[in-house]
Amino acid sequence: GNSVTxxxxxxTLSEEAFLTIxxxxxxxxxxxxxxxxxxxxxxxxxxxKATKADDKGSNKGFEATYRKETTSFHLEKGSVxxxxxxxxxxxxxxxxxxxxxxxGKGTKLSVKP
Amino acid sequence: xxxxxxxxxxEVTEMGQEVTLRCKPISGHNSLFxxxxxxxxxxxxLIYFNNNVPIDDSGMPEDxxxxxxxxxxxxxxxxQPSxxxxxxxxxxxxxxxxxxxxGYTFGSGTRLTVV
Numbered sequence: 001g002n003s004v005t006x007x008x009x010x011x012t013l014s015e016e017a018f019l020t021i022x023x024x025x026x027x028x029x030x031x032x033x034x035x036x037x038x039x040x041x042x043x044x045x046x047x048x049k050a051t052k053a054d055d056k057g058s059n060k061g062f063e064a065t066y067r068k069e070t071t072s073f074h075l076e077k078g079s080v081x082x083x084x085x086x087x088x089x090x091x092x093x094x095x096x097x098x099x100x101x102x103x104g105k106g107t108k109l110s111v112k113p
Numbered sequence: 114x115x116x117x118x119x120x121x122x123x124e125v126t127e128m129g130q131e132v133t134l135r136c137k138p139i140s141g142h143n144s145l146f147x148x149x150x151x152x153x154x155x156x157x158x159l160i161y162f163n164n165n166v167p168i169d170d171s172g173m174p175e176d177x178x179x180x181x182x183x184x185x186x187x188x189x190x191x192x193q194p195s196x197x198x199x200x201x202x203x204x205x206x207x208x209x210x211x212x213x214x215x216g217y218t219f220g221s222g223t224r225l226t227v228v
Contacts, residue, residue, distance in 0.1 A: 036217075044204070046217065100161050105155040
């Protein structure tokens with residue numbers, strides 16, 4: 001079945017450091033891929049998405065490229081801020097309009113000033 | 114747009130009591146999802162509805178859990194009787210079903226503590 005594997009955290013970085021959070025997936029068909037972010041005490045918010053191979057999703061300085069050949073959707077940011085401290089979830093949605101999202105276990109990011 | 118509204122935000126109850134969590138999805142969204150989040154198990158999908166009809170309830174842990182969606186603007190998740198292991202944050206999310214678009218919007222969650 002479909003699944004998502006994220007790198008385990010926590011990840012601790014200094015402000016302005018480069019961020020990569022790895023995400024790989026297993027899926028049949030042509031899923032859409034997502035990154036969600038959860039700030040402390042809040043629900044998950046959609047950060048970015050990509051709906052087909054080679055698409056790049058981007059938002060708030062974060063980027064991720066849908067790589068079908070490596071079944072990956074790694075999240076990157078060139079210069080993190082303290083305000084980026086949160087839990088990041090990679091997710092996969094089956095192709096078509098049916099069904100639910102499958103989430104990874106989440107990666108906690110802490111950014112120190 | 115008020116977003117997905119969940120109530121209550123926090124609930125503390127004694128073991129054995131009935132607990133009802135409530136969710137109002139975004140108007141026009143016709144899929145609704147209930148998730149549970151714990152440190153040990155992460156995010157778990159409990160049940161989801163399309164057009165108010167339960168589609169997949171395989172994630173509901175046991176018969177003590179039940180969910181209803183009587184209309185497009187309201188859903189409940191009930192636990193009866195509650196147990197300490199039910200302590201978690203419960204999220205509701207809604208989605209507009211269009212082809213290839215999975216714009217889930219999550220509520221802020223209900224933090225349930227069963228003592």
